[in-house]
Amino acid sequence: MAVGGFTETCARVAVVRGPNTKIRQEELLVHRFLIAVAAGMVLTSPAAADGAHHFRAAVNGVTGLSVERYATQSDYPGTAAVVDDGGMIFRRDYAVAITASSMTFTGGCIHQNGDPAAPCAVDSNGNVLEVRKESYTFRLSYKDPATGVETNLGISPYGGDEVFTIIPESPTSSGVFPQYVSCGMPLGQGFRAQLFRQQSPYAFGDPIPKGAQEWYPATTPATKTTLLVPGTEVWVSHFELFNPNALGIISRGSVNPAVPLSGNGNTQTGYSTVAAEIAPGSDLVTVSARDCGKPIAGVAFSISRDFVASSAGHLHVDPPALDSVSSLDAYVGTTGASGSWTTTLHAGEVSSLMKYTATATNVLGHQVTAGPLFELTGFVAMTDPGANDPNIRYTGAVAGVHTSNHNGSPELHEFVRRLAAAYNSLVPAADAGSLGLNDMSLPFGGVFDLDASWTTAAGHSRHRFGTDCDIDHCVRRFSDGSCANIDYDALKRAAKRSADGILIRETWNSDNLHVQVPEDVIGSILLRETP
C-alpha cells in the first residue's frame, strides 16, 4: 500500500510482537511495510482558557484501515476485496486481513484514559504528559454471539496480536496482517478486526523509571484465559465468515416424465399391452446445511424453481406451467439435527430442465443461496445418429420450435433403417428412394408439442419415448431426386413384416403415416429410459 505525499528519508520503527512471539527480521518483508517519514508533523501546545496547556495531535493515528479478503493465495497480498463493516468473508477465501494504509504520529498530549476528548494527563508534578511514543495493536478475534467468549484468532503466521510501537517525528508505515481461513474458524457473526492504541510519555529506548507508568492506558498482561487488552480500542470492524456452500441442494438429477391415461389431449402411451400409462418419475431432493463436514441444524430455507428455457429440445420461449415439468411436495423447510431436509420431486409430462434454488435467510443472518440444482424431466438414453443411410432422410424440423426432432431409442433407429431398406426392395426400382423420416422424439422425449403449447392437444401423443416415427409421403427417388408417392402397401409390409414393427393410423387422416418399433422391444426400451 503506497503512502502518497511522503518522502522516504529515514525511519525509526519498532515492531513488537504479541506476548508469545519474538521479533524476526523477516517480518519486515512479510508485512511489506512501507516506511516513510511523515512530513509536516506539528507539535503544538496551545494555551487553554484555563491557562493549562492542552496538546493535540495534528495528525495522529492509523489511516486507511479496512478488512480485506484474498480469494486465492496468488492474490495475497496484491488483489484484495474490501469487506464492508458487517460484511462477509467466504470460507473458501484464502485469507482475511487487516490492512492499514499508513500509521503516523505527530505528538500531542496523552489523554486521560486514552480518550481523545478527555483532558491531557499530567504527571505527579502537574506537567502535561507529552506523547513520546505510541503503540498500535491489531487484533482479529471472534466473540461467540451465544456465549460472549472471545477468542483471539491471532495473526498468522505468528499468532497473537500484531503490535507496532512508533515514536514521534518519524514513522509512517502500513501493513497487511492476514489470518488464514480454516475450518477452525466458525461460521457466523462475531468476527472483529480491532485496533488498540496506547500512548507513552517515554520515547522508544528511554529508561522507564521504577514505578512509573509507561503506557496510557496501562497494559493488561495476558493470561491463558484473559486476552491482552493493550490500550483503547480506536477502531473496530465487524464481519462474518460465510460458506457459500454451506447450504446444498441435491437430487439424483433426473426423472422420467409421466404419461397418464388421460389429460391434455391423447396422453396414453399407445402401448396398451405393455404399459398403458407411465407413472411420473420421482426423486428425492435433499437440502443440507453443512460446514467443513459438520451439520448445521435449524436452518430455515425456501426453494424456488425456474424453468430452464431452450432445454430438452424445446426452443419456443413461453414457459409451460411449471408443474408440467416437475414439482416438489414442499418448498420450505428447516434442516434437522443431521443438517438435512428431504422432500419428494414429481415429474410432469413435459421434458425439460428445471432449476431449483434453495435460499436460507437465517444462516449467518443474511441470505444464502444453495445450488442451483438442475433436475431433468426426461426419458434418457435416446440418441440421434443422423440420417447416415441412403434409404432415409430427415425432415420435419421447425426452426425456433423443435429442431432436434429425430431422437429415439437405438431400436427405433435400427427399425427405420430396416423398414426403409425393406420398402425399397418391395417397390419397383424406379420408385425406390430415401424415405422421409419426420418427427420421432425430442432429445429427452416427453410431450412433443407440435403447436408449442406444451400439450399434446395438437397430436403427437405417441412421440414421447423414441419408439415412433412419422413417415413422409414423398419418397425421393434415387434416380433423380423427384418425389414418388409412398406405396402404402409396401410401407405396411416393410414395417409390419420385415421390420416386425407396427404401422399405426395415429389420426384418421390419409396424410398420416406413423410407424412404431416391434412391440417385443418396447418393454426393454421403457425400462432403459426410465431408470
Added chain:
Amino acid sequence: MRLSDSLAALAIIATVTVAGAQTTKYKLNNGVVIELPDLTITGTTIDATVSYDATRGVFRYEYAINAPASNLAGVEAFNIDISGRIARPQSDPALAENIHRIPEFQKPTTIPVGITVPDTNAWIGGIGAMGRLFISSRTSAYDLVPGSRQGGFIAESKLAPGLRSVEIEPSDRPWQDALQRGPQYNSEFDNPPDSRTFIVKSNVVAPADLTDADLYNGGGQQPAEVNAFLRYAAPHDNRLKVAANSKQWLIVYYGKTINPAGFAADQDGVDISARFHPAPGGADAVQISVGSTATKVHLSVSGTKASGGTGTDSDTFTFLPQ
C-alpha cells in the same frame, strides 16, 4: 420318418383359436367415435404338412391358408416363430426358395429356412427382424378373400419340427376403403385402430431348435437308454385334457439306434403306423383327431442298446376331451 428319396407328405390340419379383444369403435381425442369395419377372421385355419428329404437332410414344411366364408376381411399374412437358440449362418443354399430376399435383419439365432411362395407376383415371404417367418400378400389386391384357400407356401429347414406359435393377420383394406370415403379427422385416436387385435393365434408345426431337455421321454420305460428310443416334442404329458373334437399334435423324435421295422402305433386299437415314418435320428409330426370321448394313442419301437442287446420303448398318451 422313413429314409426315402421321395418326399413323404403328411397331411396335417392346424387348429386355430381366436385371441385378442376385438373392437370396431375408436375414439378420437376430439370426442368423435369412429366405427370401422369388423376385421374378424376367426375361422381361419392353416394346414401344415411335414416331410423329410433324407437325401438332402432337409425337412419340408408346407402350409396352406383356409379362409372360411364367414371371415369378415381378407387374410393378409401369417407369421411363424422360428427363433432358435444358437447362432447359425442365415443363408443356406441347400434350402430351396423362390422369394426375393429383402435385406435380412433377423437375429443370428433365427433358424435358417428357405421360403417358397406359390406366386411371387401375389405373395412375398421373408424373415422378420424378431425371428418370424412371414408370408404376406404382396398388395391388398392379393389378400385371401373369405371362402378361399391358398396353399403352396413352403419352408425348408434342416431342423426338425416342433410346435411353434403362428399368427394369422387380417387385411386392413376395409379400413383403407372406409378412409377413402371420409370424413377426415386430424385428431388423434385415444387408442389407434390396430388390425392386430383381430389376429388369430395358434400353434403350428415348424422348424424348432430343441434340446434333449425340451423332449419328453414318454415316461415309464427302463432302462433310460431304452426310454429314449421315442421322445416327444409334443405332448409333454401322458394324460392331457384337450378340447373335444380337436386335433392334437404328436411330434415324435426317434432314437439313433431304433429299428424302424420294430415300430408300431395305434389309436384306440386301430393301427396308424403308416402315418409315421420312423428313421434313426429322425422325427415325425402327426396330428391326432380327438372326438368327444377319451382317445388313447400307443407307440412302440425296438432298438439296440449300448451293450448290444435290444429293448423296446413303449409309450401311451391319453387325450381327455373336456
